[in-house]
Amino acid sequence: MAPMNVSDLGEFALIDRLAAVGATPPESLIVGIGDDAAAWRSGDAIVLATTDSLVAGVHFLPDRTPWRDVGWKALVVNVSDIAAMGGTPQFALVTLGLPPDTPVAAVDDLYAGLRECAVEYGVAIAGGDIVRAPQAAITVALLGRGETDDRGRPLLLRRDAARAGHLLAVTGTLGDSAAGLRRLREGAPADDPLVRAHLRPRPPLEAGRLAVRAGVPCAIDISDGLLEDLGHVCRMSGLGAVVRAADVPLSAELRAAFPEDALALACGGGEDYQLLFAAPPSAIDLLMAAGVQLTIIGEVTGEGEPRPRLLDAAGAELRFDSGGWDHLRPGTGTS
Amino acid sequence: MAPMNVSDLGEFALIDRLAAVGATPPESLIVGIGDDAAAWRSGDAIVLATTDSLVAGVHFLPDRTPWRDVGWKALVVNVSDIAAMGGTPQFALVTLGLPPDTPVAAVDDLYAGLRECAVEYGVAIAGGDIVRAPQAAITVALLGRGETDDRGRPLLLRRDAARAGHLLAVTGTLGDSAAGLRRLREGAPADDPLVRAHLRPRPPLEAGRLAVRAGVPCAIDISDGLLEDLGHVCRMSGLGAVVRAADVPLSAELRAAFPEDALALACGGGEDYQLLFAAPPSAIDLLMAAGVQLTIIGEVTGEGEPRPRLLDAAGAELRFDSGGWDHLRPGTGTS
Numbered sequence: 236m237a238p239m240n241v242s243d244l245g246e247f248a249l250i251d252r253l254a255a256v257g258a259t260p261p262e263s264l265i266v267g268i269g270d271d272a273a274a275w276r277s278g279d280a281i282v283l284a285t286t287d288s289l290v291a292g293v294h295f296l297p298d299r300t301p302w303r304d305v306g307w308k309a310l311v312v313n314v315s316d317i318a319a320m321g322g323t324p325q326f327a328l329v330t331l332g333l334p335p336d337t338p339v340a341a342v343d344d345l346y347a348g349l350r351e352c353a354v355e356y357g358v359a360i361a362g363g364d365i366v367r368a369p370q371a372a373i374t375v376a377l378l379g380r381g382e383t384d385d386r387g388r389p390l391l392l393r394r395d396a397a398r399a400g401h402l403l404a405v406t407g408t409l410g411d412s413a414a415g416l417r418r419l420r421e422g423a424p425a426d427d428p429l430v431r432a433h434l435r436p437r438p439p440l441e442a443g444r445l446a447v448r449a450g451v452p453c454a455i456d457i458s459d460g461l462l463e464d465l466g467h468v469c470r471m472s473g474l475g476a477v478v479r480a481a482d483v484p485l486s487a488e489l490r491a492a493f494p495e496d497a498l499a500l501a502c503g504g505g506e507d508y509q510l511l512f513a514a515p516p517s518a519i520d521l522l523m524a525a526g527v528q529l530t531i532i533g534e535v536t537g538e539g540e541p542r543p544r545l546l547d548a549a550g551a552e553l554r555f556d557s558g559g560w561d562h563l564r565p566g567t568g569t570s
Numbered sequence: 571m572a573p574m575n576v577s578d579l580g581e582f583a584l585i586d587r588l589a590a591v592g593a594t595p596p597e598s599l600i601v602g603i604g605d606d607a608a609a610w611r612s613g614d615a616i617v618l619a620t621t622d623s624l625v626a627g628v629h630f631l632p633d634r635t636p637w638r639d640v641g642w643k644a645l646v647v648n649v650s651d652i653a654a655m656g657g658t659p660q661f662a663l664v665t666l667g668l669p670p671d672t673p674v675a676a677v678d679d680l681y682a683g684l685r686e687c688a689v690e691y692g693v694a695i696a697g698g699d700i701v702r703a704p705q706a707a708i709t710v711a712l713l714g715r716g717e718t719d720d721r722g723r724p725l726l727l728r729r730d731a732a733r734a735g736h737l738l739a740v741t742g743t744l745g746d747s748a749a750g751l752r753r754l755r756e757g758a759p760a761d762d763p764l765v766r767a768h769l770r771p772r773p774p775l776e777a778g779r780l781a782v783r784a785g786v787p788c789a790i791d792i793s794d795g796l797l798e799d800l801g802h803v804c805r806m807s808g809l810g811a812v813v814r815a816a817d818v819p820l821s822a823e824l825r826a827a828f829p830e831d832a833l834a835l836a837c838g839g840g841e842d843y844q845l846l847f848a849a850p851p852s853a854i855d856l857l858m859a860a861g862v863q864l865t866i867i868g869e870v871t872g873e874g875e876p877r878p879r880l881l882d883a884a885g886a887e888l889r890f891d892s893g894g895w896d897h898l899r900p901g902t903g904t905s
Contacts, residue, residue, distance in 0.1 A: 239673070239674040239675075240670060240671050240672060240673055240674065241668050241670060241671075241672045241673075241674055241677060241700075242670035242671065243674070244674055246700045246701075249666070249668075249677060249700045250698055250700055252677070252678070252681060253664060253666075253681060253695060253698045253700075254695070254698075255681075256664075256681050256684050256685045256688060256695045259694075260694040260696075261660070261694060263660075264661070264694055264696060267694070267695075267696050267697070268695065268696065268697055268698060272697065273661060273663070273696035273697040275660070275661060275696065277612055277613070277615035277617055277715055278612070278613045278614040278615030279613040279614050279615070280612035280613030280614075280615055282612055282617055282713065284661065284663055284696060284697060284711070284713055285663070285697060286663040286665055286697060286698070286699050286709075286711055287699050288665050288667065288699055288701045288709070290667060290701050290702065290703050290704075292704070293701060293702045293703065294701070325596070325598070325610070326599070326608060326610060326619065328608070328619055328620070328621040328711050329588060329591075330621055330623050330709050331584070331588075332623065332625060332707060333576050333584075335575060335576060335577035336575050336576075336577065337575060337576045338574065338575055338576075339574040339575065339576055339578070339579055340574075342576060342584060342587070343587070346587060346588060346590075346591050349591050350591045353591060359594075359595040359596060359599055359602070360588060360589065360591045360602075360603065361595075361599060361602050361603065361608035361610065361619060362602070362603055362607065362608040362619060362620060362621060363585055363588045363589075363603060363621070364621050364622050364623055364709075365576075365581045365584045365585055365588075366581075366623045366625050366628060366629070366707075367625065367628045368625050368628065368705065368707065369625075369627070369704055369705045370703065370704045370705065372667060372701075372703065372707070374621075374623070374665050374699075374709045376619070376621055376663050376711030378617065378619055378713065380612055
């Protein structure tokens with residue numbers, strides 16, 4: 236048998252192995268590897284922490300993506316993780332890997348995009364590291380604080396907290412980012428609205444905070460694709476889910492640009508950085524009453540396999556070839 | 571004029587530009603970019619945060635360095651930063667960039683080294699990200715907590731807190747790591763004591779915590795080389811410093827292996843991950859009384875340029891060609 240490579244195993248299996256590393260987690264750890272962000276108690280506060288990387292040629296197309304947008308995205312994907320915990324981002328540590336021949340102007344543009352995102356979401360850059368690397372890469376670790384109730388108990392949106400009978404609801408529209416990536420590859424300009432959705436996603440931070448206050452127990456950010464991300468919720472909660480295809484929110488731009496593929500892009504495309512909530516109907520009502528625009532797309536079910544099923548108007552299951560991607564497997568999404 | 575590349579500008583200038591990015595730092599931020607770690611208040615606690623990367627071919631020699639040692643080092647260099655703030659490391663976020671053809675066995679070895687370090691220093695792995703990359707790289711963000719006094723005020727070791735008349739004292743011996751790197755390049759085995767010092771540095775975490783308790787106000791970890799790191803303290807404190815060459819602690823192994831270069835390796839070599847303290851004599855006395863092995867190597871001076879001077883027995887200044895390195899400049903240290 237040939238020795239196994241990481242591309243055979245895939246990202247999620249490697250993350251699972253990583254989860255087994257380290258000292259026995261202290262009591263202060265509330266949420267470890269496997270959710271959108273980690274959470275622990277520090278004194279009377281809840282600290283949230285997450286990290287995400289963008290690598291040139293893997294996560295963005297260096298010749299098609301303005302550096303400014305790379306800077307925005309490198310931070311905003313982490314903001315999305317904090318939003319998916321119902322928390323508030325505060326401080327970022329930024330690591331840049333740069334080939335020595337990178338123009339300083341490119342780094343300044345990247346910083347400008349970082350700054351725009353930092354100002355927009357109230358993040359301060361508290362640390363950083365700059366290293367020589369064969370390919371440009373940016374890794375952001377983002378720290379924040381989680382909400383607590385009146386008695387100091389943590390209020391967090393967790394992936395494993397879905398229960399049978401919960402409604403599934405999403406913010407915004409889905410599929411625009413994947414459609415924008417497709418248009419970017421076709422040479423569309425950066426100000427195309429779909430390309431914009433891809434390059435400048437805007438996670439609904441306030442919706443996450445309002446959700447924990449409204450009693451929503453479960454959320455995930457839609458980064459890998461609706462069905463893939465809902466699949467994480469299903470596996471971690473040990474429950475099935477149904478999504479009604481007709482209820483998945485699609486933008487007018489998406490329908491117009493890709494009428495045939497709009498649903499597939501919305502369900503499998505990824506990088507929308509919207510939030511998916513699972514919650515009792517009463518909590519969803521409260522959240523909508525608080526002014527959050529939501530679309531109810533289905534519900535959590537008690538029976539069957541712990542995976543999502545996408546249903547057509549007649550209740551028959553729809554399948555796509557791909558639901559999200561796995562960053563290490565060859566031939567999968569570069570975005 | 572040709573457009574400027576990052577190799578012309580260097581790491582520290584890029585970090586300075588990064589420091590200008592982001593929203594106005596909130597009041598809760600105590601220490602931002604420029605120290606060993608960032609520090610902020612979260613409720614009644616002090617959160618410490620730092621990040622460091624190792625890139626194959628830049629920071630380690632992939633064909634000569636066991637993956638297990640890469641795993642140890644990736645975490646321990648961050649532990650060293652937390653030690654240099656007088657704090658306690660708690661949680662790590664680990665980002666791995668891996669070429670798809672990386673053998674799973676290599677990742678398992680890397681995880682084993684990470685685990686050894688995590689157990690040794692009481693760190694839990696709380697999160698991670700795994701991405702495809704053209705070259706193996708590991709970035710660790712390490713979070714910890716800082717000490718406070720009886721009234722809840724932060725007790726931190728800061729680079730900018732040196733004062734004229736402070737003594738300079740270091741833990742351990744210096745130069746072993748740089749000597750070990752040289753021997754590793756010559757083909758020495760991994761169990762050579764100097765190679766061991768290079769591959770498995772052991773930051774004196776407890777010494778940092780005892781130092782803040784003893785009233786030491788200023789420290790830095792020796793990662794870039796004694797004179798380079800003392801230079802950071804001088805610049806940030808706006809003061810000069812003298813180091814007596816005869817008092818720089820050298821191990822017997824270093825003297826035996828490189829009798830001619832021992833002092834140069836100790837002063838300019840880097841990656842020792844020992845601590846350099848600047849403190850009033852009374853605090854140094856207390857710290858030594860608490861059982862910390864220290865060597866007093868010089869003192870902080872009020873006059874002259876804000877840079878360190880290395881003096882021979884006659885009081886004349888010694889100079890080396892290189893004092894530390896800058897990670898982005900070509901031709902500088904690969905370790």
